[in-house]
Amino acid sequence: MGIQDIIEGKKQWRAHMARVKALPPDYQIVYKEMQRYFIKVGPVDLVDGSLLSGIVDFFEEGVAGGKGVLELVGNDVAAFCDDLVKDSRTYADIYQESISGEPGTAEK
Incomplete structure (x- = not known):
């Protein structure tokens, strides 16, 4: 990733x-809560x-x-998210997969 990117x-x-x-204030509040929720839950494709x-939209x-x-x-709102x-x-799925394997086989 370069500086231009x-x-x-x-x-x-x-x-x-x-x-x-x-957006109106109530929409902004819900958006920010959804954003926080997604950061906690961590869908891998959130970064795109x-x-x-x-x-x-x-x-x-x-x-x-x-x-x-x-x-x-x-x-x-959490159920909607x-x-x-x-x-x-x-990321929680990835973590669960890493700990459910045999000891010492988790990806680093």
Whole structure:
């Protein structure tokens, strides 16, 4: 990864966060909670950015449709997040696989 890639990544992240800040306050709160949840759960493909930007797209459509954020995601935000990544491999899965093997065979 070169310096240009890092600079471009920062530009994309700033543009993404500008979109988040343009959302109504209740949407921003739920987005930040979802972001925290995903960082804890750790879907491996979170780093490519499509999951978080897809959520912002979904939220922008909800705002345009005049819906509240809980109308979109429901009262259990964690369950909504789990449904989004249910087929994704997580860092927790990788860890479980590493400890379930024979002693001394875990990948380093």
